[in-house]
Amino acid sequence: MRFAVLMDPIESIDPAKDSSFVIMLEAQRRGHEVYTGHPRELYTDGVRVGARLFPVLVGRGTPHFELQEPRNVYLDEMEAVFMRKDPPFDMDYVFSTYILDLLDGKTLVVNDPAGIKMANEKMYPLRFPHLVPRTMVTRSIVGLKAFLEELGGRMIVKPWDGNGGRGVLLLSKDDRNLNSLLEMSTSDETRHVVAQQYLPDIRSGDKRVILIDGRARGAILRIPADDEHRGNMHVGARVESCDLTPRDLEICDALAPSLRRDGLLFTGIDIIGGYLIEVNVTSPTGIQEINAFHGTCLEAEILDHVEQCVNSGKKRLRL
Numbered sequence: 001m002r003f004a005v006l007m008d009p010i011e012s013i014d015p016a017k018d019s020s021f022v023i024m025l026e027a028q029r030r031g032h033e034v035y036t037g038h039p040r041e042l043y044t045d046g047v048r049v050g051a052r053l054f055p056v057l058v059g060r061g062t063p064h065f066e067l068q069e070p071r072n073v074y075l076d077e078m079e080a081v082f083m084r085k086d087p088p089f090d091m092d093y094v095f096s097t098y099i100l101d102l103l104d105g106k107t108l109v110v111n112d113p114a115g116i117k118m119a120n121e122k123m124y125p126l127r128f129p130h131l132v133p134r135t136m137v138t139r140s141i142v143g144l145k146a147f148l149e150e151l152g153g154r155m156i157v158k159p160w161d162g163n164g165g166r167g168v169l170l171l172s173k174d175d176r177n178l179n180s181l182l183e184m185s186t187s188d189e190t191r192h193v194v195a196q197q198y199l200p201d202i203r204s205g206d207k208r209v210i211l212i213d214g215r216a217r218g219a220i221l222r223i224p225a226d227d228e229h230r231g232n233m234h235v236g237a238r239v240e241s242c243d244l245t246p247r248d249l250e251i252c253d254a255l256a257p258s259l260r261r262d263g264l265l266f267t268g269i270d271i272i273g274g275y276l277i278e279v280n281v282t283s284p285t286g287i288q289e290i291n292a293f294h295g296t297c298l299e300a301e302i303l304d305h306v307e308q309c310v311n312s313g314k315k316r317l318r319l
């Protein structure tokens with residue numbers, strides 16, 4: 001099979017941590033041809049969707065890849081296209097999903113571009129009100145302060161389009177910087193923010209669960225550094241092994257039908273203290289860490305699923 005992996009430049013990834021990289025490695029091990037390129041290379045001539053892509057060989061040595069001469073490839077000639085670009089989820093990202101939409105029913109795209117476009121990582125959980133902590137999404141500073149009061153004087157405020165912990169604030173009502181922080185985070189009430197009940201259980205970790213086709217396949221715990229409230233690996237969180245609790249499985253079961261319907265085959269959800277915080281659909285990661293702790297090979301499970309779709313003639317993940 002021929003697989004195209006649309007992602008950030010392969011030279012910029014960390015081969016010891018990157019999930020797209022192990023998907024490529026496993027695809028190559030299975031004898032598939034792998035192409036890679038940035039989604040900015042996508043185009044359509046009005047009839048077909050193409051991109052300038054590099055045939056690539058990957059390996060565990062240094063360097064971790066070898067690119068061949070780029071060539072123009074029509075994506076309907078691929079058996080599957082993996083959309084694995086990292087956020088920011090900006091208009092450029094959205095636009096690339098509009099181009100990929102044109103492959104609908106012609107080539108399997110993982111995750112489904114319609115699903116990616118529709119599933120904001122911090123808003124998707126709110127479809128399941130019984131699984132999320134108390135949350136308010138607004139740009140009104142008066143509204144945010146009233147919510148802070150209601151929550152007993154402490155809350156989290158974060159940008160709806162952030163990632164890696166950027167701009168996530170732990171606010172308290174007696175902080176004299178409060179007004180200023182709310183003005184900054186809402187850009188003077190011109191941008192919505194997500195305000196949330198602060199979950200003290202974050203001290204024992206922010207759990208990342210990987211789901212494949214709606215099934216929980218493994219998890220890791222990210223423990224915030226002592227001088228941090230954020231449990232993101234980018235800001236120094238420590239990674240630990242963990243198991244899936246009945247509550248985690250309950251959350252995954254609740255999400256599964258919706259993830260399947262939206263064609264979100266490979267997702268990573270974040271859980272703090274038994275509450276669903278985020279549903280990552282663009283380029284979820286964590287499979288190398290989970291594999292290392294649990295001896296799994298999650299990339300093989302993803303590829304099993306993709307191969308099965310291809311072999312049965314299924315060209316769209318969305319139901």
Ligand SMILES: Nc1ncnc2c1ncn2[C@@H]1O[C@H](COP(=O)(O)OP(=O)(O)O)[C@@H](O)[C@H]1O
Pocket residue numbers: 133156158162163164165166168196197198199200202206224229230231232270272277278
């Ligand atoms: N409701 C919350 N209670 C406690 N901590 C939170 C909460 N929401 C976010 N955080 C903290 O902020 C970090 C990042 O938040 P998250 O919502 O996952 O945004 P990002 O997309 O930036 O990772 C979490 O790991 C956690 O430490």
Ligand SMILES: [Mg+2]
Pocket residue numbers: 164165270278
């Ligand atoms: Mg997160």
